[in-house]
Amino acid sequence: MNFMPKLAAIAGVFLISLGSAQAQNRELVVGSSATYRPFAYESPTKEIVGYDVDIIQAVAQKAGLKIKIVNTPWTGIFASLNNGDVDLVISGVTINDKRKQSYDFTAPYFEARQLIAVPKDSTVKGLKDLAGKKIGVVNGSTGDDIASREFGKTSPDIRRFESTPVVISELANNGLDAAIGDNGVIAFRAQEHKQLKTVNDASFPKEYFGIVVKQGNKDLLAKLNKGLAAVKADGSYARIYKKWFQADAPVLPAQ
Template sequence: MKKWLSLAVVSMLVVGILAACGTKDEKTSGDGKKVLTMGTSADYKPFEYVDTKNGEDPIGFDIDLANAIAKKLGYKVEVQDMDFGGLIPAIQADQVDFVMAGMTPTEKRKKNVDFTDVYYTAKDVIITPKNSGIKSVDDLKGKTIGVQASSIQEDKAKELNKTTKFKIENRNRIPDIIQEIKSDRFDAAIIEDTVAKGYLDKEKDLTGIVISDDKEDEAGSAIAFPKDSKLTKDFNRVLNEMKENGELDKLIVKWFGGDQ
Protein backbone atom coordinates (compact mmCIF):
# COMPACT_ATOMS: atom_id res chain seq x y z
CA MET A 1 0.00 0.00 0.00
CA LYS A 2 2.82 2.40 0.93
CA LYS A 3 4.64 1.51 -2.27
CA TRP A 4 1.52 2.24 -4.32
CA LEU A 5 1.00 5.57 -2.53
CA SER A 6 4.63 6.51 -3.07
CA LEU A 7 4.38 5.79 -6.78
CA ALA A 8 1.17 7.77 -6.98
CA VAL A 9 2.75 10.79 -5.26
CA VAL A 10 5.82 10.61 -7.51
CA SER A 11 3.61 10.41 -10.59
CA MET A 12 1.63 13.45 -9.50
CA LEU A 13 4.83 15.41 -8.90
CA VAL A 14 6.22 14.49 -12.32
CA VAL A 15 3.00 15.52 -14.05
CA GLY A 16 3.03 18.81 -12.15
CA ILE A 17 6.64 19.53 -13.07
CA LEU A 18 6.04 18.75 -16.75
CA ALA A 19 2.97 20.95 -16.81
CA ALA A 20 4.89 23.81 -15.21
CA CYS A 21 7.70 23.49 -17.75
CA GLY A 22 5.28 24.08 -20.60
CA THR A 23 3.72 27.22 -19.14
CA LYS A 24 5.14 30.74 -19.29
CA ASP A 25 5.13 32.39 -15.87
CA GLU A 26 2.55 35.16 -15.59
CA LYS A 27 3.94 38.56 -14.61
CA THR A 28 2.19 41.48 -12.97
CA SER A 29 3.26 45.13 -12.85
CA GLY A 30 3.55 47.24 -9.72
CA ASP A 31 -0.04 48.40 -10.10
CA GLY A 32 -1.30 44.82 -10.33
CA LYS A 33 -1.89 44.72 -14.09
CA LYS A 34 -0.95 41.55 -15.97
CA VAL A 35 2.14 41.97 -18.15
CA LEU A 36 1.99 40.57 -21.68
CA THR A 37 5.25 39.69 -23.40
CA MET A 38 5.44 40.95 -26.98
CA GLY A 39 7.94 39.36 -29.34
CA THR A 40 9.43 41.58 -32.03
CA SER A 41 12.48 42.05 -34.25
CA ALA A 42 13.65 45.59 -33.53
CA ASP A 43 15.44 46.22 -36.82
CA TYR A 44 12.43 47.33 -38.84
CA LYS A 45 12.17 51.11 -38.60
CA PRO A 46 9.65 52.70 -38.24
CA PHE A 47 7.71 49.63 -37.07
CA GLU A 48 10.19 48.70 -34.32
CA TYR A 49 13.78 49.76 -33.79
CA VAL A 50 16.26 50.92 -31.15
CA ASP A 51 17.30 54.57 -31.10
CA THR A 52 20.54 54.27 -29.12
CA LYS A 53 20.69 58.04 -28.60
CA ASN A 54 17.56 57.83 -26.47
CA GLY A 55 17.95 54.45 -24.77
CA GLU A 56 18.03 50.73 -25.44
CA ASP A 57 14.31 49.98 -25.42
CA PRO A 58 12.64 49.33 -28.81
CA ILE A 59 10.35 52.10 -30.06
CA GLY A 60 8.17 52.47 -33.16
CA PHE A 61 4.71 52.18 -34.66
CA ASP A 62 4.13 48.59 -33.52
CA ILE A 63 5.32 49.37 -29.99
CA ASP A 64 2.96 52.34 -29.66
CA LEU A 65 0.05 50.37 -31.12
CA ALA A 66 0.66 47.39 -28.84
CA ASN A 67 0.81 49.63 -25.76
CA ALA A 68 -2.36 51.46 -26.78
CA ILE A 69 -4.36 48.25 -27.28
CA ALA A 70 -2.99 46.63 -24.13
CA LYS A 71 -3.82 49.70 -22.02
CA LYS A 72 -7.45 49.63 -23.17
CA LEU A 73 -7.63 45.95 -22.18
CA GLY A 74 -6.02 46.49 -18.77
CA TYR A 75 -2.60 45.00 -19.58
CA LYS A 76 0.96 46.27 -19.73
CA VAL A 77 3.46 45.22 -22.39
CA GLU A 78 7.02 43.96 -22.02
CA VAL A 79 8.95 43.83 -25.32
CA GLN A 80 11.32 40.98 -26.13
CA ASP A 81 13.65 41.56 -29.10
CA MET A 82 14.77 38.58 -31.20
CA ASP A 83 15.52 37.57 -34.79
CA PHE A 84 12.47 37.67 -37.05
CA GLY A 85 12.77 33.96 -37.91
CA GLY A 86 12.45 33.05 -34.23
CA LEU A 87 9.20 34.91 -33.56
CA ILE A 88 6.65 32.24 -34.48
CA PRO A 89 8.69 29.50 -32.77
CA ALA A 90 8.68 31.74 -29.66
CA ILE A 91 4.87 31.84 -29.74
CA GLN A 92 4.72 28.07 -30.17
CA ALA A 93 7.15 27.56 -27.28
CA ASP A 94 5.00 29.82 -25.06
CA GLN A 95 7.89 32.27 -24.63
CA VAL A 96 5.82 35.30 -25.71
CA ASP A 97 2.12 36.14 -25.53
CA PHE A 98 1.95 37.76 -28.97
CA VAL A 99 4.07 39.07 -31.83
CA MET A 100 4.08 42.42 -33.60
CA ALA A 101 6.85 42.86 -36.13
CA GLY A 102 5.34 44.09 -39.37
CA MET A 103 4.35 40.46 -39.89
CA THR A 104 2.17 39.44 -42.84
CA PRO A 105 -0.51 36.79 -42.10
CA THR A 106 0.41 34.31 -44.83
CA GLU A 107 -1.40 30.99 -45.21
CA LYS A 108 1.76 29.19 -44.13
CA ARG A 109 1.98 31.18 -40.90
CA LYS A 110 -1.73 30.75 -40.21
CA LYS A 111 -1.12 27.02 -39.84
CA ASN A 112 0.96 27.73 -36.71
CA VAL A 113 -0.53 30.90 -35.19
CA ASP A 114 -3.69 32.99 -35.24
CA PHE A 115 -3.79 36.59 -36.53
CA THR A 116 -5.87 39.70 -35.98
CA ASP A 117 -7.16 41.69 -38.94
CA VAL A 118 -4.49 43.55 -40.93
CA TYR A 119 -3.69 46.93 -39.37
CA TYR A 120 -1.29 48.30 -42.00
CA THR A 121 -0.56 47.60 -45.66
CA ALA A 122 2.57 48.26 -47.68
CA LYS A 123 4.42 47.44 -50.89
CA ASP A 124 7.83 45.93 -51.59
CA VAL A 125 10.79 47.95 -52.87
CA ILE A 126 14.03 46.94 -54.57
CA ILE A 127 16.89 48.83 -52.94
CA THR A 128 20.06 49.07 -55.02
CA PRO A 129 23.03 51.43 -55.57
CA LYS A 130 22.15 54.35 -57.86
CA ASN A 131 24.79 53.31 -60.40
CA SER A 132 23.74 49.63 -60.52
CA GLY A 133 21.72 49.86 -63.72
CA ILE A 134 18.84 48.01 -62.02
CA LYS A 135 15.58 49.69 -63.02
CA SER A 136 13.08 46.81 -62.82
CA VAL A 137 12.61 43.22 -61.67
CA ASP A 138 13.91 41.98 -65.03
CA ASP A 139 17.27 43.65 -64.31
CA LEU A 140 17.76 41.38 -61.28
CA LYS A 141 18.60 38.48 -63.58
CA GLY A 142 21.93 36.92 -62.58
CA LYS A 143 22.31 39.25 -59.56
CA THR A 144 22.59 38.52 -55.84
CA ILE A 145 19.56 39.76 -53.92
CA GLY A 146 19.32 40.15 -50.14
CA VAL A 147 16.19 39.56 -48.06
CA GLN A 148 15.36 39.22 -44.38
CA ALA A 149 15.19 35.59 -43.28
CA SER A 150 11.64 34.20 -42.88
CA SER A 151 10.09 37.46 -44.11
CA ILE A 152 7.35 38.01 -46.68
CA GLN A 153 10.04 39.62 -48.85
CA GLU A 154 11.93 36.33 -48.88
CA ASP A 155 8.77 34.69 -50.21
CA LYS A 156 8.43 37.48 -52.78
CA ALA A 157 12.02 36.93 -53.93
CA LYS A 158 11.38 33.20 -54.37
CA GLU A 159 8.26 33.97 -56.38
CA LEU A 160 10.09 36.42 -58.66
CA ASN A 161 12.98 33.99 -59.03
CA LYS A 162 10.72 31.55 -60.86
CA THR A 163 10.75 33.80 -63.92
CA THR A 164 13.74 36.08 -63.33
CA LYS A 165 16.64 33.93 -62.22
CA PHE A 166 18.86 35.45 -59.53
CA LYS A 167 20.66 34.36 -56.36
CA ILE A 168 18.81 34.87 -53.07
CA GLU A 169 20.77 35.49 -49.85
CA ASN A 170 19.10 36.05 -46.48
CA ARG A 171 20.23 37.78 -43.31
CA ASN A 172 18.53 38.04 -39.93
CA ARG A 173 18.64 41.84 -39.70
CA ILE A 174 17.82 44.61 -42.18
CA PRO A 175 20.93 46.71 -41.31
CA ASP A 176 23.08 43.70 -42.23
CA ILE A 177 21.40 43.52 -45.64
CA ILE A 178 22.03 47.23 -46.29
CA GLN A 179 25.67 46.80 -45.29
CA GLU A 180 26.05 43.89 -47.71
CA ILE A 181 24.81 46.16 -50.53
CA LYS A 182 27.22 48.93 -49.53
CA SER A 183 30.04 46.37 -49.39
CA ASP A 184 29.17 45.16 -52.93
CA ARG A 185 28.32 41.65 -51.75
CA PHE A 186 24.65 42.11 -52.66
CA ASP A 187 23.53 43.79 -55.87
CA ALA A 188 20.16 44.70 -54.38
CA ALA A 189 17.64 43.86 -51.67
CA ILE A 190 13.86 43.55 -51.41
CA ILE A 191 12.46 45.45 -48.41
CA GLU A 192 9.05 46.80 -47.37
CA ASP A 193 8.54 50.36 -48.63
CA THR A 194 8.06 52.10 -45.28
CA VAL A 195 11.22 50.49 -43.93
CA ALA A 196 13.12 51.15 -47.16
CA LYS A 197 12.25 54.86 -46.98
CA GLY A 198 14.24 55.28 -43.77
CA TYR A 199 17.38 53.87 -45.38
CA LEU A 200 16.91 55.74 -48.64
CA ASP A 201 16.60 59.03 -46.75
CA LYS A 202 19.88 58.32 -44.97
CA GLU A 203 21.91 56.51 -47.63
CA LYS A 204 22.04 58.95 -50.54
CA ASP A 205 23.98 56.50 -52.76
CA LEU A 206 21.05 54.06 -52.75
CA THR A 207 17.80 54.19 -54.70
CA GLY A 208 14.49 52.32 -54.58
CA ILE A 209 12.14 50.82 -57.15
CA VAL A 210 8.60 49.84 -56.13
CA ILE A 211 7.72 46.32 -57.28
CA SER A 212 4.51 46.34 -59.30
CA ASP A 213 2.21 43.50 -58.31
CA ASP A 214 -0.69 42.17 -60.37
CA LYS A 215 -2.29 40.85 -57.19
CA GLU A 216 -4.83 43.16 -55.58
CA ASP A 217 -3.86 42.21 -52.05
CA GLU A 218 -0.80 44.04 -50.75
CA ALA A 219 1.47 42.76 -48.03
CA GLY A 220 -0.20 43.70 -44.73
CA SER A 221 0.83 43.58 -41.08
CA ALA A 222 -1.20 41.80 -38.40
CA ILE A 223 -0.75 40.74 -34.77
CA ALA A 224 0.09 37.06 -34.18
CA PHE A 225 -1.09 34.97 -31.21
CA PRO A 226 -0.92 31.33 -30.13
CA LYS A 227 -3.62 29.15 -31.67
CA ASP A 228 -7.01 29.64 -29.99
CA SER A 229 -5.75 32.43 -27.72
CA LYS A 230 -8.52 34.52 -26.13
CA LEU A 231 -6.32 37.57 -26.68
CA THR A 232 -6.76 37.40 -30.47
CA LYS A 233 -10.44 38.34 -30.26
CA ASP A 234 -9.83 40.98 -27.57
CA PHE A 235 -6.99 42.68 -29.46
CA ASN A 236 -8.91 42.54 -32.71
CA ARG A 237 -11.92 44.22 -31.16
CA VAL A 238 -9.86 47.13 -29.81
CA LEU A 239 -7.84 47.34 -33.03
CA ASN A 240 -11.01 47.83 -35.07
CA GLU A 241 -12.32 50.39 -32.57
CA MET A 242 -9.07 52.34 -33.08
CA LYS A 243 -9.55 52.14 -36.85
CA GLU A 244 -13.06 53.57 -36.53
CA ASN A 245 -12.31 56.36 -34.04
CA GLY A 246 -9.18 57.59 -35.81
CA GLU A 247 -6.61 56.59 -33.18
CA LEU A 248 -4.87 54.22 -35.59
CA ASP A 249 -4.63 56.95 -38.23
CA LYS A 250 -2.97 59.25 -35.68
CA LEU A 251 -0.26 56.65 -35.04
CA ILE A 252 0.23 56.19 -38.79
CA VAL A 253 0.69 59.94 -39.20
CA LYS A 254 3.16 59.97 -36.29
CA TRP A 255 5.39 57.20 -37.65
CA PHE A 256 4.89 57.36 -41.42
CA GLY A 257 4.38 61.08 -41.98
CA GLY A 258 0.74 60.83 -43.05
CA ASP A 259 1.51 59.75 -46.63
CA GLN A 260 -0.15 56.37 -46.26
Protein backbone atom coordinates in the same frame (compact mmCIF):
# COMPACT_ATOMS: atom_id res chain seq x y z
CA MET B 1 -28.76 26.95 11.91
CA ASN B 2 -25.25 26.31 10.61
CA PHE B 3 -24.00 29.27 8.61
CA MET B 4 -20.54 27.83 7.99
CA PRO B 5 -21.31 26.03 4.70
CA LYS B 6 -22.96 29.18 3.34
CA LEU B 7 -20.06 31.34 4.45
CA ALA B 8 -17.61 28.92 2.88
CA ALA B 9 -19.55 28.97 -0.38
CA ILE B 10 -19.67 32.78 -0.41
CA ALA B 11 -15.94 32.93 0.32
CA GLY B 12 -15.27 30.49 -2.52
CA VAL B 13 -17.25 32.59 -5.00
CA PHE B 14 -15.40 35.71 -3.82
CA LEU B 15 -12.00 34.09 -4.30
CA ILE B 16 -12.92 32.82 -7.76
CA SER B 17 -14.12 36.30 -8.75
CA LEU B 18 -10.99 37.88 -7.31
CA GLY B 19 -8.78 35.42 -9.19
CA SER B 20 -10.65 36.10 -12.40
CA ALA B 21 -10.28 39.86 -11.97
CA GLN B 22 -6.57 39.51 -11.25
CA ALA B 23 -6.14 37.35 -14.34
CA GLN B 24 -7.92 39.97 -16.45
CA ASN B 25 -5.81 42.80 -15.04
CA ARG B 26 -2.45 41.07 -15.19
CA GLU B 27 0.33 42.43 -17.35
CA LEU B 28 0.53 40.68 -20.70
CA VAL B 29 3.95 39.87 -22.11
CA VAL B 30 4.45 40.87 -25.74
CA GLY B 31 7.20 39.12 -27.69
CA SER B 32 8.98 41.13 -30.40
CA SER B 33 12.34 40.58 -32.08
CA ALA B 34 14.11 43.93 -31.69
CA THR B 35 16.42 43.46 -34.68
CA TYR B 36 14.10 44.57 -37.49
CA ARG B 37 14.31 48.34 -37.87
CA PRO B 38 11.97 50.21 -38.19
CA PHE B 39 9.44 47.67 -36.85
CA ALA B 40 11.25 46.91 -33.60
CA TYR B 41 14.81 47.71 -32.52
CA GLU B 42 16.77 48.83 -29.50
CA SER B 43 17.44 52.52 -29.00
CA PRO B 44 20.85 53.65 -27.68
CA THR B 45 19.34 53.43 -24.18
CA LYS B 46 18.25 49.80 -24.84
CA GLU B 47 14.57 50.72 -25.02
CA ILE B 48 12.61 48.72 -27.60
CA VAL B 49 11.11 51.16 -30.10
CA GLY B 50 9.63 51.01 -33.59
CA TYR B 51 6.45 50.84 -35.64
CA ASP B 52 5.33 47.53 -34.12
CA VAL B 53 5.94 48.91 -30.62
CA ASP B 54 3.88 52.05 -31.26
CA ILE B 55 1.07 49.99 -32.76
CA ILE B 56 0.80 47.47 -29.92
CA GLN B 57 0.98 50.22 -27.28
CA ALA B 58 -1.85 52.12 -28.99
CA VAL B 59 -3.91 48.93 -29.40
CA ALA B 60 -3.38 47.95 -25.75
CA GLN B 61 -4.43 51.38 -24.55
CA LYS B 62 -7.66 51.23 -26.55
CA ALA B 63 -8.32 47.65 -25.40
CA GLY B 64 -7.60 48.40 -21.75
CA LEU B 65 -4.71 45.93 -21.61
CA LYS B 66 -1.51 46.21 -19.59
CA ILE B 67 1.51 45.06 -21.57
CA LYS B 68 5.25 44.57 -21.23
CA ILE B 69 7.32 44.25 -24.41
CA VAL B 70 10.16 41.74 -24.25
CA ASN B 71 12.93 41.40 -26.83
CA THR B 72 12.44 37.83 -28.06
CA PRO B 73 14.75 36.33 -30.72
CA TRP B 74 12.89 35.54 -33.94
CA THR B 75 14.20 31.97 -33.99
CA GLY B 76 12.39 31.18 -30.74
CA ILE B 77 9.49 33.59 -30.83
CA PHE B 78 6.77 31.04 -31.64
CA ALA B 79 8.14 28.56 -29.10
CA SER B 80 7.89 31.35 -26.50
CA LEU B 81 4.23 31.83 -27.41
CA ASN B 82 3.56 28.09 -27.33
CA ASN B 83 5.05 27.58 -23.87
CA GLY B 84 3.49 30.68 -22.34
CA ASP B 85 6.61 32.81 -21.93
CA VAL B 86 4.82 35.47 -23.98
CA ASP B 87 1.08 36.05 -24.37
CA LEU B 88 1.17 37.55 -27.85
CA VAL B 89 3.62 38.32 -30.62
CA ILE B 90 4.04 41.40 -32.78
CA SER B 91 7.17 41.10 -34.90
CA GLY B 92 6.45 41.65 -38.57
CA VAL B 93 4.71 38.27 -38.80
CA THR B 94 3.12 37.67 -42.20
CA ILE B 95 -0.39 36.21 -42.08
CA ASN B 96 -0.47 33.06 -44.20
CA ASP B 97 -2.45 29.84 -44.39
CA LYS B 98 0.35 27.70 -42.97
CA ARG B 99 0.72 29.82 -39.82
CA LYS B 100 -3.06 30.07 -39.41
CA GLN B 101 -3.14 26.31 -38.92
CA SER B 102 -1.20 26.78 -35.65
CA TYR B 103 -1.95 30.33 -34.46
CA ASP B 104 -4.67 32.97 -34.47
CA PHE B 105 -4.08 36.38 -36.05
CA THR B 106 -5.71 39.73 -35.57
CA ALA B 107 -6.84 41.80 -38.51
CA PRO B 108 -3.85 43.20 -40.44
CA TYR B 109 -1.91 46.15 -39.05
CA PHE B 110 0.60 46.48 -41.92
CA GLU B 111 0.52 45.96 -45.69
CA ALA B 112 3.73 44.26 -46.77
CA ARG B 113 5.09 43.98 -50.28
CA GLN B 114 8.37 44.35 -52.12
CA LEU B 115 9.61 47.81 -53.05
CA ILE B 116 12.29 49.11 -55.41
CA ALA B 117 14.76 51.83 -54.42
CA VAL B 118 16.62 53.81 -57.08
CA PRO B 119 18.50 57.11 -57.43
CA LYS B 120 16.16 60.11 -57.64
CA ASP B 121 17.10 60.80 -61.27
CA SER B 122 16.33 57.22 -62.34
CA THR B 123 13.64 56.63 -64.98
CA VAL B 124 12.79 53.16 -63.63
CA LYS B 125 9.04 52.65 -63.28
CA GLY B 126 8.92 48.96 -62.38
CA LEU B 127 10.70 45.62 -62.24
CA LYS B 128 11.03 45.08 -65.99
CA ASP B 129 12.89 48.39 -66.33
CA LEU B 130 15.72 46.89 -64.26
CA ALA B 131 16.86 44.62 -67.10
CA GLY B 132 20.60 45.04 -67.59
CA LYS B 133 20.98 47.10 -64.41
CA LYS B 134 22.89 46.19 -61.25
CA ILE B 135 20.28 45.11 -58.67
CA GLY B 136 20.99 44.72 -54.96
CA VAL B 137 19.02 42.22 -52.84
CA VAL B 138 19.38 40.49 -49.48
CA ASN B 139 20.59 36.94 -50.10
CA GLY B 140 17.70 34.45 -49.96
CA SER B 141 15.05 37.13 -49.47
CA THR B 142 11.76 37.62 -51.32
CA GLY B 143 13.48 40.37 -53.29
CA ASP B 144 16.16 37.86 -54.32
CA ASP B 145 13.42 35.43 -55.44
CA ILE B 146 11.67 38.09 -57.51
CA ALA B 147 14.86 39.26 -59.23
CA SER B 148 15.97 35.66 -59.85
CA ARG B 149 12.64 34.72 -61.46
CA GLU B 150 12.66 37.80 -63.67
CA PHE B 151 16.33 37.91 -64.71
CA GLY B 152 17.69 34.42 -63.92
CA LYS B 153 19.17 33.17 -60.68
CA THR B 154 22.72 33.23 -62.07
CA SER B 155 22.40 36.70 -63.63
CA PRO B 156 25.61 38.69 -62.99
CA ASP B 157 23.43 41.79 -62.56
CA ILE B 158 21.95 40.49 -59.30
CA ARG B 159 24.22 41.44 -56.40
CA ARG B 160 23.46 39.66 -53.11
CA PHE B 161 24.18 41.10 -49.66
CA GLU B 162 23.62 40.07 -46.05
CA SER B 163 21.36 42.93 -44.95
CA THR B 164 19.19 45.74 -46.28
CA PRO B 165 21.31 48.55 -44.74
CA VAL B 166 24.32 47.27 -46.70
CA VAL B 167 22.29 47.12 -49.92
CA ILE B 168 21.01 50.68 -49.48
CA SER B 169 24.47 51.97 -48.60
CA GLU B 170 25.85 50.40 -51.78
CA LEU B 171 23.03 51.98 -53.81
CA ALA B 172 23.57 55.39 -52.22
CA ASN B 173 27.29 55.17 -53.07
CA ASN B 174 26.55 54.44 -56.74
CA GLY B 175 27.61 50.79 -56.55
CA LEU B 176 24.14 49.66 -57.68
CA ASP B 177 21.40 50.91 -59.98
CA ALA B 178 18.53 49.62 -57.84
CA ALA B 179 17.60 47.64 -54.74
CA ILE B 180 14.61 45.39 -54.07
CA GLY B 181 13.40 44.53 -50.59
CA ASP B 182 10.63 44.59 -47.98
CA ASN B 183 8.72 47.84 -48.33
CA GLY B 184 8.87 48.87 -44.67
CA VAL B 185 12.63 48.47 -44.38
CA ILE B 186 13.42 49.79 -47.89
CA ALA B 187 11.25 52.88 -47.41
CA PHE B 188 12.74 53.59 -43.99
CA ARG B 189 16.33 53.18 -45.15
CA ALA B 190 15.81 55.07 -48.40
CA GLN B 191 14.49 58.13 -46.56
CA GLU B 192 17.84 58.32 -44.77
CA HIS B 193 19.47 59.05 -48.15
CA LYS B 194 17.96 62.11 -49.84
CA GLN B 195 19.42 61.11 -53.21
CA LEU B 196 17.20 58.01 -53.34
CA LYS B 197 13.53 57.39 -54.06
CA THR B 198 11.25 54.35 -54.03
CA VAL B 199 9.23 52.81 -56.86
CA ASN B 200 6.25 50.54 -56.38
CA ASP B 201 5.59 47.81 -58.95
CA ALA B 202 1.88 46.93 -58.92
CA SER B 203 2.71 43.36 -59.95
CA PHE B 204 4.34 42.68 -56.57
CA PRO B 205 1.82 40.73 -54.44
CA LYS B 206 0.48 42.19 -51.21
CA GLU B 207 0.95 40.45 -47.87
CA TYR B 208 -0.16 41.53 -44.42
CA PHE B 209 1.30 41.48 -40.91
CA GLY B 210 -0.89 40.55 -37.95
CA ILE B 211 -0.61 40.29 -34.16
CA VAL B 212 -0.33 36.62 -33.12
CA VAL B 213 -1.93 34.78 -30.19
CA LYS B 214 -2.24 31.14 -29.26
CA GLN B 215 -4.82 29.31 -31.31
CA GLY B 216 -8.12 29.34 -29.46
CA ASN B 217 -7.40 32.38 -27.28
CA LYS B 218 -10.58 34.04 -28.51
CA ASP B 219 -10.94 36.44 -25.58
CA LEU B 220 -7.54 38.07 -26.08
CA LEU B 221 -7.95 38.02 -29.86
CA ALA B 222 -11.29 39.84 -29.60
CA LYS B 223 -9.79 42.51 -27.31
CA LEU B 224 -6.84 43.07 -29.64
CA ASN B 225 -9.10 43.31 -32.69
CA LYS B 226 -11.35 45.79 -30.87
CA GLY B 227 -8.33 47.90 -29.93
CA LEU B 228 -6.90 47.70 -33.43
CA ALA B 229 -10.21 48.79 -34.99
CA ALA B 230 -10.32 51.77 -32.62
CA VAL B 231 -6.74 52.73 -33.51
CA LYS B 232 -7.60 52.65 -37.21
CA ALA B 233 -10.82 54.62 -36.68
CA ASP B 234 -9.41 57.49 -34.61
CA GLY B 235 -6.45 58.24 -36.88
CA SER B 236 -3.75 56.81 -34.59
CA TYR B 237 -2.79 54.13 -37.10
CA ALA B 238 -2.35 56.73 -39.86
CA ARG B 239 -0.21 58.95 -37.59
CA ILE B 240 2.01 56.06 -36.51
CA TYR B 241 2.46 54.92 -40.12
CA LYS B 242 3.36 58.45 -41.23
CA LYS B 243 5.85 58.79 -38.36
CA TRP B 244 7.83 55.71 -39.37
CA PHE B 245 7.43 55.57 -43.16
CA GLN B 246 6.89 59.21 -44.18
CA ALA B 247 3.92 58.16 -46.30
CA ASP B 248 0.14 57.96 -46.11
CA ALA B 249 -1.12 54.74 -44.58
CA PRO B 250 -2.82 52.26 -46.91
CA VAL B 251 -6.37 51.12 -46.26
CA LEU B 252 -6.18 47.70 -44.62
CA PRO B 253 -8.73 44.89 -44.89
CA ALA B 254 -10.95 44.38 -41.83
CA GLN B 255 -9.80 40.78 -41.45
